[in-house]
Amino acid sequence: MEPRIGVYICHCGTNIAGRINTEEVVKYASTLPYVTIAKDYKFMCSDPGQKLIIDDIKEHKLNRVVVASCSPTMHEPTFRRTCQQGGLNPYLFQMANIREHCSWVTEDEGSATNKAKALVAGAVYKAMYLEPLEVKKVKINPNTLIVGAGIAGIQAALTIADSGHKVYLVEREPSIGGHMAQFDKTFPTLDCAACILTPKMVQVGQHKNIKLFTYSEVLEVSGYVGNFKVKILKKARYVDPDKCTGCGECALKCPIKVPSEFDEKLGMRRAIYKPFAQGVPNVYTIDKERCTKLLKDKCGLCEKICPPGAIDFKQTDEIIEVSVGVIILATGFQLFDASQMPQYGYGRLDNVLSSLEFERLCSANGPTGGEILLKDGTKPKSVGILHCIGSRDDRFHPYCSRVCCMYSLKFAHLIKDKIGAGVYQFYIDMRCFGKGYEEFYNRLLEEGVHFVRGKAAEVTDFAVYKGEEGKLIVRCEDTAIGAIRRIPLDMVILANALEAREDAKEVARIFSINTGADGFFIERHPKLAPVSTTTDGVFIAGCCQGNKDIPDVVAQGGAVAAEALSLIDRGEVEIEPYTAVINEELCSGCKTCIELCPYSAIEFDEEKKVSVVNDALCKGCGTCVAACPSGAATAQHFTDKQIFSQIEGVLA
Amino acid sequence: MNNKVSILVVDDEPIVCDSCKKILTDKGFTAETALNGKEALKKFKQGDFDIVIVDLKMPGIDGMEVLQSVKKSKPEVDVVMITGYGTIPTAVEAMKLGAADYVPKPFTPVELSKIISQVVEKRSILAREKALKGKGAILLDVHKRPPKVAYHPELVWVKDIKIEEALDENFLNEVRSTPGGERVIDCMQCGTCSGSCPLAYRMDYTPREINAMVRAGLRDEVLSSNSIWTCSSCYLCTVRCPREIKITDIMYVLKNIAMKDKRFLKKAKAPLLSKYFVNIVNRYGRNHELELTLRFFLRANPKAMLKHSFMGLQLFLRKRFTLFPKRIKNIKQLRTMVKKAEALGGF
């Protein structure tokens, strides 16, 4: 049947029409072979624009449609649906990108118009050879895998589990809770972090639809949306979780003291430990790097005294395989190491603390029982809080970490409340953007906190003037009053930048997603799809996508749960029919394609001695097509004939 | 604004007249045509045109004549010449006679529209200025300052309101075009540089303020401040700046600019030291500490010489300075090189 092609040139407002002479392109398009009609319109993707196509299909009996407008990533699905509504197979549609590829990147109007003509011609020439294709539908496994059990992961897990679907929640640390469990109070309401978090943690631990894997990591992921197979490494805790009651007798007797990671190394834990008293699950873990029994086969006291006999030194790591339809990553952030900036004295001078260290000092379950103390055990009379350490800095992180201004205000309030010390805040800007945030700032101004507008240049212990001995002196320019200042303080708190986790790149690789230049996972679209990724079925939520405060993290946790449930509820997912097809007659059985396929999507039929593509796994990458020596493999929707024709069109 | 602009198109080829008319009316102007010079001048007298587009080469009264005629009778009307093959030199001549622009044939609608739009814009700006003048607005010229400010006769500049007209917008480019100066526009005014600077407390303007003043174009204030001469070139600001701005290099460039412009050399002593140092190095190829110290202190601070004479004697006894300079072998070569570098000028 002869092709009857309808060509539509979109103006996209002034995005295209402002640079390209659309009339000329339309005139040119109508001269191309098999083009029945050529039109232009201001916004093809709008209702009237789409109606134009549908009506024309009927009126002019079109059997191919070409739209020259924006990028296929934006509207190819839209126009395919339009064709479907007009009664045409959606794969008889071809798009030409004359916006991102043409009008937005070409300065000269004449060149842009010429390029647009070439692109349209290419699309028309390809359209001549398009074949109708059917979408494949695959069932979606209703289970969800959530990696990371901080507040983001917990929120997502509870939302999905409450809907009746099953969730596998994997957490690397021995207890869930993430960084939020380390905080004392949260801004601006000054809610106690533990009080609002622990009920959710307990819910997670008890929920019948959540299978919790703590002290575990994901090793490998294979499959595709709706059908992922995940290998989880469950590290050995050497404690039987079914028997352990969390009584803590073992830790009291354990002779090995280790700096506690949860307390940011300010306090000690034992080799057998729970990260913090309210941890979920309420089970102890043995640190195999420090336990003398595991290292040298000595001691073993815990085993002897454990009342329910829960210690099991013979435990081994387990690998568990689960099948899920949706994966959510909520792996969170890490703190910038301020020892990379020696002028602030972190790690070198006493009483210079990072923000998380100070949170632990304030926390009731922290190393000082919630008392703010100097290293020598006394209370500080003056405290400085230094903003932007590692943030807004081209040498480390050009971005702003978003939460530090607010938590610095929170620290100021806590200090005033607990010990009434003098507080100095050294800032460049005060970023109080959220609900109740500016009001919180005003409250702090009234509490008598000294705000010095100027980033602290250095922290030194070299005393020059009377009153400076034994103190930490912050030198800065107070830009508001226009003077250089030396301010002696007892304690200095740094507002460290929040950065992506060290292993973010490797984790991204395991889940086939990407990290951006700033180190965080990349979302599909920063405005319209902040929790999706370009890999179908894999979503991201919380700080692993970018720094944000708890309200935004919880909102993203909910958003990602909605995305997951939307997929699961759909029941089945459509697979793009771009898969490769192998012509049995031409296949010589050389197996070259099988070795090259990155998705292991090709199988060998021993009976017929030919290769066969499993189109559920095939992603249409084209590797086998390029490699096949006998030309037996072709990619549907990108056949040689179609591509050569497209090239012809462009050069015409 | 558009529909008030009236254009007369003059060309001996009817097709040119018609297509121009179409292009112009599409753009929203009103247009009339004339097929020869005589008709054109007649229509011009009768009508009220803002712009005349005329072909240079026409039989009878040609484009030049039309131009001269129009300019004579109504000089405020703009004339655009259409030129063909071989008439560009004449077009240039026409510009000298007051033509606003020229369009070479063949031209696309886009090209013609562009030129006419430019002419229209210029006209509207002029009209606006005229209207203001017409209202009797008397404005001050900020560049005309009284020769002496009554109470500060010696200072190069005196504190006053900063009027945009008086700011030197080229100052920013001067600094930005030097190596190290490009990023001065990235300054976020955090104050780290000044907080680190061991001497900022004594500067008229701290390094951070100097950055901001360079961006604003406050050339006189920056160059006559003591800030640049108080910098000891320790590079602490440069190493700590979160935007990686090479502040010390900017200080050096400002010193160079100030030294070229003799107005700023009265207060500070450092330029004097520089001058003598440069002179000595250019003569010998190496520094001669004794000569430098003597010349500088004699001129800048003779009393200090007495204070330091004891120290000088101690150093001399310990053989720590020589009486005579050491001249390098190839001093002539060095001097030629310096002359060439000077001729090539700064950045």
Place this chain on the structure above:
Amino acid sequence: MKYTYYPGCSLETSSKSYSDSALAVSELLGVELIELEDWNCCGATVYLSYEELISFTLCARNLALAEKYDRDIAVPCSSCYTSLKKTSSYIQENAELRDKISQALQTANLKYKGKVEIKHLLEVYVNDVGLDGIKSSVKRELKGLKVAPYYGCQIVRPAHGFDDPENPTSLDKLTEALGATPVYYPNKTSCCGSSLVATNEELAFRMQRDLLLCAAQNGAEVIITVCPLCHMALDAYQKKVGKMYGFNFKIPVLHFTQLMGLAFGVSSKKLGIKTGLVPLNKALSVYI
């Protein structure tokens, strides 16, 4: 190990003892310092303040002359070090500058291809010879001698890559290798202000006061420097600084090569130990 030696103007006269001790110590470490023939002044901070292009050209002449030999340049003065290194990196980064300088060099029949490596003398000892090499040349350990290792500003800034710009350790380690004890010296990279001594004495003295005060507070018995101008500032002006602020510092200041020479057993006359203006104290006299 051979190096092209660029002494700089100060080492010829006011800091001759630095040059003498450097040559003596280098010989013992197997480092041959061959003086660059007909070198000219690097311009330091003073010429650079006058006109940058000419100043860089002066440095470029030295680099072009040194390029003829297949050796790295060893520079004892921090100011010369920064000037030469800046010139070298700007020539590479900035095409316009590169072009103008090569035009100027051509009038003197010189060409600079950008292939010379510039190292500070401290860098040569600590990185090329190595701390073990230094330790093995020590004939007499300076046990118990409290030394304040003063780096000054231009040896570590702008980030030359040799040592940390805020918290360097190479000189501290060298001091330890000599058997002495480096004291805690948080001001070790603060500027000494010697570029301002002539033009703004009060400010310069204030900067020097802080350095001497810190050394005194931490019990230093001697301060070692890596730059002839820093030495001048802390030694020659020490008495005046003290007078202005009511202190009597009395801390001798040595070039770091002089200290090395003492540990290596070189005669104190050769090292020019007594050429400093601050008299020696008991702690040091033990080693003379």
